[in-house]
Amino acid sequence: MLSVPSCSRALLCTAAMLIGACAQADEVQVAVAANFAGPFQQIAAGFQAATGHQAIVAIGSTGKFHTQIRNGAPFAVLIAADDETPAKLINEGLAVKGSSFTYAVGKLVLWSARAAYVDPKGEVLKKGDFQHLAVANPRLAPYGAAAMEALGKLGLSDNLAPRIVQGENIAQAQQFVATGNAELGFVALSQVAVPGKPQLGSFWLVPTDLYTPIRQNAVLLKTGANQAAAQALLKHLQSDAAKAVIQAWGYGL
Amino acid sequence: MSPTDWQALVQALRLTAELAGLTTVLLLVVGTPIAWWLAHTRSRLKGVVGAVVALPLVLPPTVIGFYLLLLLGPHGVVGQAMQSIGMDLLPFTFAGLVVGSVLHSIPFVVQPLQQAFEAIGSRPLEVAATLRASPWDRFLTVALPLARPGFLTAAVLGFAHTVGEFGVVLMIGGNIPGRTQVLSVALYGHVEAQEWALAHWLAGGMVVFGFGVMWLLYALNGRGGRALRGLSGTPT
Numbered sequence: 001m002l003s004v005p006s007c008s009r010a011l012l013c014t015a016a017m018l019i020g021a022c023a024q025a026d027e028v029q030v031a032v033a034a035n036f037a038g039p040f041q042q043i044a045a046g047f048q049a050a051t052g053h054q055a056i057v058a059i060g061s062t063g064k065f066h067t068q069i070r071n072g073a074p075f076a077v078l079i080a081a082d083d084e085t086p087a088k089l090i091n092e093g094l095a096v097k098g099s100s101f102t103y104a105v106g107k108l109v110l111w112s113a114r115a116a117y118v119d120p121k122g123e124v125l126k127k128g129d130f131q132h133l134a135v136a137n138p139r140l141a142p143y144g145a146a147a148m149e150a151l152g153k154l155g156l157s158d159n160l161a162p163r164i165v166q167g168e169n170i171a172q173a174q175q176f177v178a179t180g181n182a183e184l185g186f187v188a189l190s191q192v193a194v195p196g197k198p199q200l201g202s203f204w205l206v207p208t209d210l211y212t213p214i215r216q217n218a219v220l221l222k223t224g225a226n227q228a229a230a231q232a233l234l235k236h237l238q239s240d241a242a243k244a245v246i247q248a249w250g251y252g253l
Numbered sequence: 254m255s256p257t258d259w260q261a262l263v264q265a266l267r268l269t270a271e272l273a274g275l276t277t278v279l280l281l282v283v284g285t286p287i288a289w290w291l292a293h294t295r296s297r298l299k300g301v302v303g304a305v306v307a308l309p310l311v312l313p314p315t316v317i318g319f320y321l322l323l324l325l326g327p328h329g330v331v332g333q334a335m336q337s338i339g340m341d342l343l344p345f346t347f348a349g350l351v352v353g354s355v356l357h358s359i360p361f362v363v364q365p366l367q368q369a370f371e372a373i374g375s376r377p378l379e380v381a382a383t384l385r386a387s388p389w390d391r392f393l394t395v396a397l398p399l400a401r402p403g404f405l406t407a408a409v410l411g412f413a414h415t416v417g418e419f420g421v422v423l424m425i426g427g428n429i430p431g432r433t434q435v436l437s438v439a440l441y442g443h444v445e446a447q448e449w450a451l452a453h454w455l456a457g458g459m460v461v462f463g464f465g466v467m468w469l470l471y472a473l474n475g476r477g478g479r480a481l482r483g484l485s486g487t488p489t
Contacts, residue, residue: 064445066447137428137442168441179323181327
């Protein structure tokens with residue numbers, strides 16, 4: 001059994017360690033849109049190296065996070081896949097006014113897992129010798145909405161409608177194409193051009209005049225309003241180091 | 254609800270009923286011999302087959318769906334075999350959903366049937382055999398009627414579980430209205446899009462349906478059980 005003095009000394013020690021740790025490095029709870037999970041991992045590592053703060057990351061869809069935050073989820077920062085959700089959260093009084101900013105602009109590509117299947121001008125869409133075209137659900141995913149908009153501007157919506165298969169999100173659309181079940185599909189450039197991984201198949205970078213820019217915004221939530229670490233994270237996301245990572249993963253700024 | 258919402262709902266409802274109905278019929282046809290074998294075999298393989306049948310209870314449906322997508326797709330073993338004999342690939346088709354649902358709901362049909370066959374035991378069948386009933390006759394006129402409550406449970410659970418099925422359909426369906434967009438996927442879409450009025454209608458409807466089905470099952474099986482006990486003295 002521990003003697004009383006040694007026990008209280010141990011307690012004091014632990015308390016001192018905890019306080020010390022708290023003063024130097026905090027944890028910040030971040031909700032990150034699934035399409036940005038890869039680059040954010042790198043950015044969070046840089047953030048920890050620079051500030052000592054640690055980002056505790058939850059990955060999911062922006063819409064789900066919106067519902068969770070409205071119902072009391074303890075996130076301090078939301079790194080969304082669109083600019084509408086942060087705006088809505090500010091309107092609802094759940095995020096800090098003026099804290100929303102665009103950290104990345106998503107780029108849409110038409111991708112096939114087969115080499116040389118998608119030509120550099122996207123003519124393959126007009127030729128139409130495919131059975132399935134994968135897109136993310138346009139009602140749920142900004143990349144899906146952008147894909148439908150581009151098809152509309154190309155005048156192909158009606159022709160191709162029967163061949164469209166919808167993934168619940170952009171990751172599932174990518175999966176349909178990667179497994180060959182859909183010959184081609186609209187996905188994010190960040191899914192196709194992953195740094196450090198060989199690039200598979202063939203893709204067409206959809207011209208930006210064919211769809212509304214996919215602005216991805218980050219916002220400081222009410223929970224994090226008074227957390228120094230949360231504010232530091234948003235500042236770090238705008239640093240040159242973070243911007244370099246974001247561009248390397250195929251996003252615009 | 255707008256007319257288009259209403260139309261989509263009716264379409265999803267019909268598709269779901271067709272999927273669950275067809276899946277249930279197929280499962281009863283396929284599941285009965287498996288359950289019969291599991292109930293009567295002394296083979297060392299019994300444990301393995303029983304475990305394989307129970308596997309969908311353990312695996313997350315999205316995992317089953319993902320492997321089906323790989324297996325049934327153009328690079329998968331099954332997909333390539335189907336293509337080589339000139340059949341269409343299964344992902345993104347109604348037939349594909351049927352295959353996925355059959356695999357996913359199999360324990361809900363086989364296990365009640367197996368329990369029903371085991372509960373009958375060998376005695377009524379032996380008695381029938383002494384009366385010179387052939388094995389087929391014994392199965393049709395002794396085992397099947399005695400196992401009726403088991404068949405009812407199996408059919409209702411198979412149907413209800415397919416109605417509630419989500420992960421597999423999400424993975425291999427492609428959310429195509431009128432072809433693969435069933436109720437559970439439509440409901441998920443409404444929740445995700447934060448169209449909560451529609452979501453409440455669908456979810457509420459499914460809760461009422463689920464309760465109704467389960468209540469019916471318990472009510473009928475209570476009565477069926479008594480009827481069974483009344484009959485058990487006079488098999489044939």
